[in-house]
Amino acid sequence: MLKVVEIEHLTVEYPGVKALDDVSFSVSEGDFLGIIGPNGAGKSTLFASILGLNTKYKGTIKFFGKDIQKSKEYLKLIGYVPQKPIFEKNFPATVNDVVNMGLRKKSHEKKIDEILQQLWIHELGNRRIGELSVGQQQRVFIAKALVNNPKLLILDEPVTGIDQHSIELFYSILKELNSKQKITIIWSSHDLDAVNKLANHVACLNQTLFFHGESDDFFDNDELVKQYSEASMQEHMHHH
Template sequence: MPRPIEVSNLSVGYAGVPALENVSFAVDQGEFLGIIGPNGAGKSTLFACMLGLNTQYTGTVRIFGQDIHRSRSPLRKIGYVPQMVHFERNFPITVREVIRLGMWHGVQEERVDEVMRELWIHELADRRIGELSGGQQQRVFIAKAIVNDPQLLILDEPVTGIDQPSMNLFYGILKDLNSNHGITIAWSSHDLDTINMMSSHVVCLNRTLHFHGAAKAFFSDEKLVQIMCKCTDPSECTDHKCDVAEPPPIRNEAS
């Protein structure tokens, strides 16, 4: 069975400035991959390439064995939740209607209801999306992303601007989708503690790939975490919510 993600020698530049250089890694079915790196490290660029939004690159990005540059069909197997969905706040669309948008092969109301119950948003079904809180909206966008039963879920800093209770619920949902539904997840976050808690594997980027391997290996290496974290003493850093600092030299454990 082809791997959900295979990135080989990926390089991207904007106006001559490199955003990603020679990045290679692969993700196996059922992995929960956390992608970390400082602001401007190329995390969003990497996602844009994986989602077919950016095709101005060299190298190859294969999604379920197919080159995303040549074929859009793998997109049907992907659910995507961006950092922030940009839409008109007064857009007249209900939660149910937003989730229906995710069903490309025809609307099945039972499936929409099922997903809303799973994500605890069934009581919001007839509310306008613009009336909801950030956390509620993010749950709606997850529901839209998974309603089609994707095999791969991609989330780009999905908890930015979300309150703590919503965040905890959100993490529980992701864990359930990965563990119980077998969905491969690739997500990015600045919160190292949460990446540690949630992810099975880690990719550390700062234009180039600096680490790819098991999350355990990454987080058991105090020096690595210390270099990744701006705090001088990681033992005093309880939540690792500080911005991720410059990453260490390259170390690819998976290859």
């Protein structure tokens, strides 16, 4: 199986804190990898490093076998959906404007309608982005990430602040993108049940990687699930 992303001995240190410590794993073509871990586990740092936003790391990150520090070209093959897209609430951009921002080649333009339909937002094309619900906005950002036919889709806890109905719809869309369109997905989430249902691989991250493998191996191992649940429960209590 072709390796889409290979991460070797990735260590990221911020002043006084080690965000990631010697993390190594790889993602093969067609994988749907769910990354789980408590808040502050280094998930966003991991994504920032893969996406070239953080270049101060030790170790290597390869995309289709090439070191990502050699050229930024690889970014053209990645679609990224951030946790909460930050923009001015009254930014004068319609849904079509936003999706078009992602468009790198004019030739892909005719695909836009199809993508908007697939994501159930085709009727919103002329609405301003700021008028939509968070769930709808999130789907617009997925559409934007998809217009260039990415090989890899990266989503950072994409259901924060979205209603249950939108979450279900969102999950079914992800499933379809992975199974029908064969898009490799890396997705970080707090929702263990959803990861269990959707992902075929799981990575457990908390500064270090303490599990990476097929999701069945993780969810069939009560000890691992318990450990994870306790860790995130403590984290949860800590936050309240």
